[in-house]
Amino acid sequence: SRSINLAVIPGDGIGQEVVAEGLKVLSAVLPQETKLETKEFDFGAKRYHATGQTLTDEDLAELKGYDAILLGAIGDPSVPSGVLERGFLLKLRFAFDHHVNLRPSTLFPGVDSPLAGQPEIDFVVVREGTEGPYTGNGGTIRTGTPQEVATEVSLNTAYGIERVVRDAYARAQARPRKKLTLVHKNNVLVHAGRLWTRIFEQVGAEYPDVTTDYLHVDAATIFLVTQPERFDVIVTDNLFGDIITDLAAAVSGGIGVAASGNINPSREFPSMFEPVHGSAPDIAGQSKADPTATVLSVALLLRHLGYEAEADRIDAAVRADLAGRAGQPARSTVEIGDALAARVSG
Ligand code: IPM
Numbered sequence: 201s202r203s204i205n206l207a208v209i210p211g212d213g214i215g216q217e218v219v220a221e222g223l224k225v226l227s228a229v230l231p232q233e234t235k236l237e238t239k240e241f242d243f244g245a246k247r248y249h250a251t252g253q254t255l256t257d258e259d260l261a262e263l264k265g266y267d268a269i270l271l272g273a274i275g276d277p278s279v280p281s282g283v284l285e286r287g288f289l290l291k292l293r294f295a296f297d298h299h300v301n302l303r304p305s306t307l308f309p310g311v312d313s314p315l316a317g318q319p320e321i322d323f324v325v326v327r328e329g330t331e332g333p334y335t336g337n338g339g340t341i342r343t344g345t346p347q348e349v350a351t352e353v354s355l356n357t358a359y360g361i362e363r364v365v366r367d368a369y370a371r372a373q374a375r376p377r378k379k380l381t382l383v384h385k386n387n388v389l390v391h392a393g394r395l396w397t398r399i400f401e402q403v404g405a406e407y408p409d410v411t412t413d414y415l416h417v418d419a420a421t422i423f424l425v426t427q428p429e430r431f432d433v434i435v436t437d438n439l440f441g442d443i444i445t446d447l448a449a450a451v452s453g454g455i456g457v458a459a460s461g462n463i464n465p466s467r468e469f470p471s472m473f474e475p476v477h478g479s480a481p482d483i484a485g486q487s488k489a490d491p492t493a494t495v496l497s498v499a500l501l502l503r504h505l506g507y508e509a510e511a512d513r514i515d516a517a518v519r520a521d522l523a524g525r526a527g528q529p530a531r532s533t534v535e536i537g538d539a540l541a542a543r544v545s546g
Pocket residue numbers: 285286289290442
């Protein structure tokens with residue numbers, strides 16, 4: 201019989217509340233014989249204030265032993281901006297080589313989109329997760345003077361591009377429409393742009409059944425709003441991916457339903473699954489947060505570990521739950537979690 205050894209990081213604010221519901225649905229969907237073991241970790245603002253630590257080498261060594269990580273949200277206004285983002289989230293993504301940052305966008309029936317006419321939206325962004333301008337390369341000279349110069353160097357390796365592009369082709373090939381769009385800015389960022397474009401074309405030769413397309417990132421933001429149905433799988437670099445996935449979430453039901461996976465496909469390190477939304481301190485502790493994004497992240501987690509049928513059941517439960525919301529009074533975090541758990545277990 202199988203087992204899942206899961207590291208759970210509720211984190212700050214609503215992270216606590218949504219993760220509890222995610223775990224509830226996970227327990228409900230797993231077959232009796234699958235053993236679920238969880239251990240909770242206290243990373244986040246509280247620990248930072250108590251110890252000054254965000255994520256130590258010992259923490260990483262311990263986390264490494266888990267099959268996967270479920271994260272709620274990290275961040276609090278009491279911690280200076282950037283400290284937890286870089287010291288926890290990015291550190292973990294880099295340490296565990298989470299090079300595939302997977303962010304699906306589906307506009308589920310019954311969910312409102314700000315776009316007129318409720319377009320069809322069902323695409324997934326494969327955002328590179330370990331390179332680009334996120335590596336901290338660069339610096340300042342003449343610091344603090346009127347002549348100060350700051351550089352932020354985008355790192356792009358052939359190895360790093362190829363592995364994420366290959367992953368995106370494989371995902372496109374497995375989907376009915378088999379279409380992959382490269383998003384970059386290769387008319388201006390010529391060095392990185394040429395490398396991405398060349399590798400995109402080279403790897404594409406191995407996937408003749410996948411239709412390819414290219415868009416500059418600025419044009420992509422227009423089409424994400426005016427013609428979201430033209431997208432199936434998008435592959436792009438770390439920063440472009442950060443920006444367009446927030447836009448994608450906004451047009452397909454909002455961050456309340458946006459899930460993500462920080463994936464290391466080799467499984468050499470545990471992958472981490474998290475809702476795209478943050479800790480929302482303004483509504484924390486009031487059972488107002490929608491746990492749906494976390495529950496959908498649990499489905500991504502299950503798919504990654506090979507529990508396809510269980511992941512399908514969660515997706516179907518979310519779809520049914522969202523479809524039934526119109527005209528109903530708002531429910532609490534716990535009520536939505538209970539409803540989803542009930543749907544997946546029977
Ligand atoms: C995200 C976030 C992070 C990112 C921040 C918090 C570092 O915006 O997960 O998209 O830029 O990757």
